[in-house]
Amino acid sequence: MNELIDYIVDEVGQERHTIIGISGHGGAGKSTLADALRVRLADVNYINTDPYITDSTLRKSAMLNYTVDGTPHHYKMTACHPAAHHLLSLERDVRMVREGIGFYTIDVPYLERKWINPAKQITIIEGMSVAFLEPHYFDVSVYLYTNSDKEFERRSVRDVQERGMDLAYLKASHDERRLQYELFMHPHREKFQVVVNTSGDEWVKDVTL
Numbered sequence: 001m002n003e004l005i006d007y008i009v010d011e012v013g014q015e016r017h018t019i020i021g022i023s024g025h026g027g028a029g030k031s032t033l034a035d036a037l038r039v040r041l042a043d044v045n046y047i048n049t050d051p052y053i054t055d056s057t058l059r060k061s062a063m064l065n066y067t068v069d070g071t072p073h074h075y076k077m078t079a080c081h082p083a084a085h086h087l088l089s090l091e092r093d094v095r096m097v098r099e100g101i102g103f104y105t106i107d108v109p110y111l112e113r114k115w116i117n118p119a120k121q122i123t124i125i126e127g128m129s130v131a132f133l134e135p136h137y138f139d140v141s142v143y144l145y146t147n148s149d150k151e152f153e154r155r156s157v158r159d160v161q162e163r164g165m166d167l168a169y170l171k172a173s174h175d176e177r178r179l180q181y182e183l184f185m186h187p188h189r190e191k192f193q194v195v196v197n198t199s200g201d202e203w204v205k206d207v208t209l
Contacts, residue, residue, distance in 0.1 A: 001029075001032070001033065001036065001203050003205075004033070004142070004194070004196060004203060004205070005033075005036055005037060005040055007194070008020065008037060008140055008142070009037075009040060009041065011139070011140045012041065012122055012139075012140065016121060017098075017100070017121055017122075018121065018122050018123070018139045018140065019094065019097060019098065019122075019123050019125060019137065019138050019139050019140075020037065020122065020123070020124045020125065020138065020139065020140045020141075020142075021125050021126075021130045021133070021137065021138035021140070021141040021142070021192075022034055022124065022125070022126040022127075022130065022141075022142050022143075022144070023126075023127065023128060023129075023130035023131040023141075023142075023143050023144070023188075023192070024128070024131070024143055024144035024145050024198075025080065025128065025145060025146075025151060025181050025185060025186075026079075026128070026151065026154075026155050027146065027150070027151045027152075027153075027154030027155040028144040028145050028146055028151070028198055029144045029146075029198040029203070030126050030127065030144055031048075031126065033126075033142065033144065034046065034124050034126040037124055038124065041122055041124075043120055043122075044120060044121075044122040044123065044124055045097070045114075045116045045117060045120050045122065045123040045124070046114065046123070046124045046126070047093070047097075047105055047114075047116065047123065047124070047125045047126070048105075048111060048126055048127055049085075049090060049125065049126065049127025049128065049129035049130060050108075050110075050111065050127055050128075051105070051106035051108045051111060052085055052086045052087070052089060052090045052106070052127070052129045053079050053084055053085055053086075053127075053128070053129065054084050054085070054086065059076060059077045059078065059079070059084055060076045061076075062076065062077040062083070062084075063075065063076055063077070064076070064077050064081065064180070066179075066180070066183055068179050068182075068183070073176065073179060075176040075180070077180075078173075078176070078177045078180045078181075079128050080128070080177060080180040080181040080183075080184050080185040081180055081184045081185075082132040082184065085128070085129040085132055086129075087129065087132055087133065090129050090133065091133060091137070093105075093116075094125065094133065094137045095137075096116075097116060097118075097123045097125075098137075100118040101118060102115065102116055102117060102118045103115075103116050104116070125138070128185070131143065131185055131188040131189075131191075132185075132188065134191075135191040135192070140193060141191070141192040141193045141194070142192060142193070142194045142195075142196065143188075143189040143192035143194070143195045143196070144196050144198050144203075145186065145189065145195075145196075145197060145198070146197065146198050146199040147199045148174075148178045150198075150199045151174075151178065152170075152171070152174050155170065155174070156170055156171075
């Protein structure tokens with residue numbers, strides 16, 4: 001990860017006002033990378049895009065039909081689908097960052113609102129929603145992903161221990177969530193400048209575009 005951070009820091013030095021986009025599925029390491037960058041770069045704005053994801057109650061009511069290897073599937077919409085995100089709102093806020101307009105991030109129970117200071121030269125925007133925006137919004141973009149087993153391992157630790165989710169429910173939903181990820185989100189990695197596989201102890205850079 002240190003090599004990736006060095007690369008991003010070097011890229012940031014080439015722009016006066018820089019927007020860094022970080023995306024990937026749950027448990028891929030997005031927050032880990034964003035936190036490390038915030039320490040390294042110090043005085044930056046940070047936008048977590050989780051508040052731009054539609055409420056889980058609505059997503060549970062939105063059923064999707066899709067086919068994988070000839071097998072039909074019928075399952076609730078997960079956050080891996082672009083329709084699960086308030087993209088117009090996120091696009092507006094990214095444009096405000098670009099235009100030097102200050103604003104507060106969305107205030108939600110699990111994440112206190114933060115002031116996005118237009119005087120700061122660097123803004124990190126991190127979350128799944130980033131994957132569904134057009135690449136021109138970002139000066140530096142990084143996409144992280146893992147294999148299915150590693151994703152479940154990391155999410156089970158986080159969602160069960162930190163968020164109180166039932167392990168049996170998490171396991172039952174993981175396979176369908178992963179299928180939706182492969183279908184609807186993973187192809188968007190091609191829009192990113194750097195794509196990194198974080199399945200192992202060492203992060204492996206797949207592609208530099």
